[in-house]
Amino acid sequence: MARQLNYHDMHAVFTRFREIEPEPQGELHHVNAYTLLVAVALSAQATDAGVNKATGPLFARVDHPQKMLDLGEEALTEAIRTIGLYRNKARNVMKLSRILVEQYGGEVPSSRAALQSLPGVGRKTANVVLNMWFRQPAQAVDTHIFRIGNRTGIAPGRDVDVVERAIEDNVPAEFQLHAHHWLILHGRYICTARKPRCAVCPIFEWCQYEEKTQ
Known part of the structure; x- marks a missing residue:
């Protein structure tokens, strides 16, 4: 050391x-705080390039947690199947999307604690979102x-x-x-x-x- x-x-x-x-700039493609959150969550044990390839078509259709819920887990799973651990990640994305709709009015919270309470969101993911979207020095x-x-x-x-x-x-x-x-x-x-x-x-x-x- x-x-x-x-x-x-x-x-x-x-x-x-x-x-x-x-x-x-970060290399994960996104259009708003929600798609950034999803992209970072999907990037665990995967490359940014691989995530971007899968999320390009996905985010063209889905840019809000309610739209993700409307899409459904089966369709999401198929959309991200080229990403490692895609089945578990799809389940987590659906769960966090429902929480965002039901508890946060569809908005991504700017609190680390709130972000980390979401399924599949650890400290690193929370810090990326806080830094890239909310401009916090995380x-x-x-x-x-x-x-x-x-x-x-x-x-x-x-x-x-x-x-x-x-x-x-x-x-x-x-x-x-x-x-x-x-x-x-x-x-x-x-x-x-x-x-x-x-x-x-x-x-x-x-x-x-x-x-x-x-």
Whole structure:
């Protein structure tokens, strides 16, 4: 586990990320808070590209929890069958859609606790929705961010909760809103799991990774 970067280096790292991509965007396609929630819930143990392929036709017809209930579980299951764990995910989407209609007037709540009470919605999913739709500086720690946090020294920690707190505690406030997107993109395209592309890494000079290549 790398040592925690100091404030000066953290500021330099995220300044560099911002210079490269001032307004980073999530890669899951959606049209509103509800479709974002569904897309993120479907993305567990699946790629964003795979989810987008399935939800493109789905979201063209279904963009509200009541429409999902009208569609029915059987049709939803068929629509997302290319996504891993699709049967269980379809059941959860139907359940959360009913709760949204019956308890929240069809609207997606902006509370982490309320989001996490929905079937199939964990802390990471809730944080993505809070960040991307409600513009809250919530940090959704996935496998990329966990790896990057520990490898670089940006947010070292032995589990996702510790890494999440490390980001919240150590990333300068001006970068909090976009921090998790910058880290995800860095993990997907530069600091990859098996063979990090250190030769083209924009934060090479601050990275604490002992095995980084020259």
